[in-house]
Each structure stands twice: as C-alpha cells, then as structure tokens.
Amino acid sequence: MASESRRDLILAAMIRVVGSKGYKETSVADVIEEAGTSRTTFYKHFEDKHECFLAAYEMLVEQVFAEVVAECDGAQSWLQRVESGLATIVRLFALDPELARTAVVEVAAAGADARQLHWNAVARFTQYLEGGRELSDGRELPENISLMSAGAVSGLIFDELLGGRAAQLPAMLPDLLFAMLVPYIGPRAAAEEMRRVAAAS
Amino acid sequence: MAAARGQKRERWRPPRGRHRLPPEVIARSQRERLLEAAVRVVAEKGYAATTVADLTREAGISRTTFYAMFDDKEGCFLAAYDGIADALVRRVSAAYEAEEGWPSRARAGLAELLEALADEPDIARLAIVDVGAAGPAAQRRYRAVLQRLTPLFDEGRDFAPGGRGLPANTSRMAIGAVAGLISDEVTEGRAEYLPSLLSEVLFATLVPYIGPAAAAREVGEKK
Numbered sequence: 001m002a003s004e005s006r007r008d009l010i011l012a013a014m015i016r017v018v019g020s021k022g023y024k025e026t027s028v029a030d031v032i033e034e035a036g037t038s039r040t041t042f043y044k045h046f047e048d049k050h051e052c053f054l055a056a057y058e059m060l061v062e063q064v065f066a067e068v069v070a071e072c073d074g075a076q077s078w079l080q081r082v083e084s085g086l087a088t089i090v091r092l093f094a095l096d097p098e099l100a101r102t103a104v105v106e107v108a109a110a111g112a113d114a115r116q117l118h119w120n121a122v123a124r125f126t127q128y129l130e131g132g133r134e135l136s137d138g139r140e141l142p143e144n145i146s147l148m149s150a151g152a153v154s155g156l157i158f159d160e161l162l163g164g165r166a167a168q169l170p171a172m173l174p175d176l177l178f179a180m181l182v183p184y185i186g187p188r189a190a191a192e193e194m195r196r197v198a199a200a201s
Numbered sequence: 202m203a204a205a206r207g208q209k210r211e212r213w214r215p216p217r218g219r220h221r222l223p224p225e226v227i228a229r230s231q232r233e234r235l236l237e238a239a240v241r242v243v244a245e246k247g248y249a250a251t252t253v254a255d256l257t258r259e260a261g262i263s264r265t266t267f268y269a270m271f272d273d274k275e276g277c278f279l280a281a282y283d284g285i286a287d288a289l290v291r292r293v294s295a296a297y298e299a300e301e302g303w304p305s306r307a308r309a310g311l312a313e314l315l316e317a318l319a320d321e322p323d324i325a326r327l328a329i330v331d332v333g334a335a336g337p338a339a340q341r342r343y344r345a346v347l348q349r350l351t352p353l354f355d356e357g358r359d360f361a362p363g364g365r366g367l368p369a370n371t372s373r374m375a376i377g378a379v380a381g382l383i384s385d386e387v388t389e390g391r392a393e394y395l396p397s398l399l400s401e402v403l404f405a406t407l408v409p410y411i412g413p414a415a416a417a418r419e420v421g422e423k424k
Contacts, residue, residue: 022282022337023335046399055374058255071207075416095417103402106338108332108333108340109333109336110334111247111334112247112330112388113251115333117386119385119388120357135332141406142248142400142401143401144401147381147385148378148381148382148401148404148405148408149378149380150381150383151377151378151379151380151384151405152374152375152377152378152381152405152409153377154375154377155347155374155376155378155380155381156370156373156374156377157372158344159344159373162263162337162340162341162344174220174368174373175370176369177373178368178374178409179370179377179378180407180410182374182409182412183378183404183405183408183409183413184413185410185413186412186414187361187363187367187409187410187412188363188412190409191367191368194368
C-alpha cells in the first residue's frame with residue numbers, strides 16, 4: 001500500500017478514536033489498532049499523537065469544507081448559500097457523530113494550536129457564507145459580524161454534541177439559520193426563513 | 202488588583218508551625234491559597250502540564266493537605282472554576298439589576314463582564330481557554346456559566362416587538378455570539394482590551410431581538 005494512503009488511514013483512525021474515546025484517553029496504540037498499521041509506520045509519518053491529531057484535524061476541515069462548497073455551488077442567492085452550507089454541516093455531523101465530536105468538542109482538549117485550527121475553520125466557514133454585507137443597505141455593521149454568527153452557531157452545535165445529541169442536529173437547522181441570518185436581515189425576516197425551512201422538513 | 206506574572210500577591214498567612222488558630226480558619230485559608238494558586242499555575246503552564254506538585258508548591262501547602270481537600274488536580278480545578286463562576290455571575294447580575302430598562306441593563310451587565318475579565322487575565326484564560334483541556338466536567342461547567350447569564354439576554358423577548366415569537370434558543374445564540382467575541386480576544390492574550398469590545402458585544406446581544414438597524418442605533422447612542 002502506498003505511503004500516502006497509509007498516512008491517510010492513520011489520520012482517519014485518529015478522528016475515529018478521538019471521536020469515541022476523547023483526545024486525552026486516545027493513545028497511539030489505539031490509533032494504530034484502528035488503522036490496522038504498525039508503530040514503525042506511525043512514527044515514520046508523525047512525531048507523536050499531538051502532531052498526528054493536528055494533521056488529522058486539517059484533513060477533516062478540508063473534507064467538510066469541500067462538501068460545503070460542492071453543495072453551495074449551485075446556490076442562487078446568499079440566503080440559499082447559507083441554508084445549503086448549514087444543512088450540509090448538520091447532515092455530515094448527524095451521519096458521523098465521531099467526526100462531529102472530534103471537530104467541535106474534543107479539539108478543545110488538544111491544546112492551543114488545535115483550538116486555533118478550530119477557530120480558523122469556523123471563521124472560514126462563516127466568511128464563506130457571509131456575502132450578507134450586500135443586504136445591509138449600506139448601514140454600518142460591526143467588523144466582527146461573522147465572528148458573532150460563528151459564535152452563535154457553533155455554541156448551539158457544541159451544546160448538542162457535548163450532550164451526545166448529534167442525531168438531533170438536523171432538527172436544529174431552522175434555529176441555526178436564524179442565528180446566522182439575524183445580524184444581517186433582522187429578526188422578522190430571519191424568523192420567516194426559519195419557519196420556511198422548518199415547514200419544508 | 203491583578204498580580205504581575207510570577208509575583209505572589211501579598212496576603213495574610215497563618216504563621217508556620219503549631220497554630221493557636223482554629224483548624225477551620227487554617228483550612229479555609231489554605232483552600233483559598235490553593236485555589237488562587239491553581240489559577241496562576243494553570244494560566245502559566247496550561248492545564249495538561251500542571252501537576253499536583255506545582256499546585257502545592259505555589260500554594261505553600263503539603264501534599265497531605267492537598268489530598269485532604271481534593272482527590273486530584275481535576276477536582277481542584279473544578280473548585281477554582283466554581284469560585285470564579287460564582288463571583289463573576291454575582292458581579293454581572295448586580296450591575297444588570299442596578300439599571301432600568303432592557304438595553305441599559307444588558308449594557309451594564311456586559312460592561313461589568315468585560316471589566317471583570319480584563320481585571321484578571323489569568324482568570325479569564327482559565328475560565329475560557331483552559332477549561333477545554335480539563336475534561337467534560339469542566340466543559341459542562343463552562344456551558345452552565347453561560348446559561349446563568351441568560352437573564353441578561355432573555356429580557357429582550359419582552360422588550361422587542363414580536364419578541365415572544367422568536368426562537369426559544371435566541372438567548373443561547375446571543376450568549377454564543379458574545380462568548381465567541383470574548384473568547385477570540387482572550388485566546389489572543391488580549392484580555393485587558395476586552396472593555397473596548399463593549400459596542401460589539403452589545404450589538405451581538407441586541408441584534409437577534411431588535412434587528413441590526415435598531416441595535417446599531419442603540420449601541421451608537423451612548424458611547
């Protein structure tokens with residue numbers, strides 16, 4: 001098997017194991033077992049558990065982002081893009097609770113550099129969806145609007161995942177949409193979108 | 202008053218050796234010293250690298266004394282966390298209740314929150330950043346503190362026209378937005394600049410209830 005794909009197997013295994021046991025409890029031995037590879041191979045690619053986790057996390061972010069972009073590409077409007085983007089995230093997380101847990105909850109336990117990767121990913125996601133400045137009618141909106149949406153949405157998702165309720169995430173899509181849209185279009189319009197999405201499901 | 206890194210705060214300690222003081226007084230003083238030490242050490246080294254030996258050394262207590270109070274470092278951390286959370290919520294609630302009318306109350310509470318964290322950067326770090334590394338019990342504590350601040354936000358439902366029709370989770374969204382802004386600053390090591398975020402955190406709080414135009418007006422009004 002090519003070296004590259006052995007490396008990918010290890011990264012995928014890291015995401016699995018951390019998602020089920022937690023970062024602290026995860027050992028290199030666990031990861032090797034899950035990947036079906038050897039210690040020698042592991043240490044050929046990675047210095048230690050931490051370095052492997054950071055690489056795995058970066059891979060996870062690229063995978064999720066690729067799915068989001070693929071789904072959002074056909075979107076007609078900014079509103080549609082936000083809805084597609086959030087719908088993609090909740091679907092991915094509900095289908096793969098271990099990935100979700102690693103991405104959102106366990107990353108906090110993996111050190112400052114891991115937390116930074118997480119925050120960068122969240123910021124990247126919300127900025128990708130942002131485009132909403134056009135709707136502000138030239139009003140002066142705070143610079144950090146996308147940080148606010150990021151915090152609101154990731155807080156809601158975090159709570160569900162901390163409670164082990166990944167399967168409930170799709171049901172939260174209307175609320176997540178409201179949270180993301182409201183700083184741009186206000187509560188009345190955001191609530192309309194929220195009700196439309198809730199009715200469609 | 203914030204102590205400079207590495208400097209111990211001046212604080213009364215019982216004299217070494219056999220004490221005439223009642224055991225409860227000694228124990229309380231030792232516990233307080235230990236919890237304060239925990240904040241300093243974790244802020245400096247991070248939770249993972251902190252050991253019980255670090256804590257006992259910084260607090261000036263013995264291992265035996267430590268283990269009489271806590272089972273392990275996690276137990277000590279959680280106790281420090283609870284103390285911080287209670288003090289913070291009390292301060293913020295008092296500032297909130299001292300005002301009349303929702304946007305003013307929210308503004309006062311948020312201003313107090315930012316001041317309290319800026320005054321004690323080590324505490325801010327522990328409460329917001331190190332909590333993630335300390336395990337699920339600590340993470341739940343963090344979420345619980347956010348929940349306790351819900352009243353600052355929920356009053357918006359009564360204040361805003363049509364507020365009753367808003368999603369039940371609106372206060373959690375506002376809290377999440379504020380937490381995100383604060384967390385970003387603290388993670389960057391800029392806790393002392395938190396008070397300058399007041400306009401943004403106030404906007405984030407008001408916007409899901411009254412919309413961006415009204416929120417921007419309200420924020421701009423009393424700078």
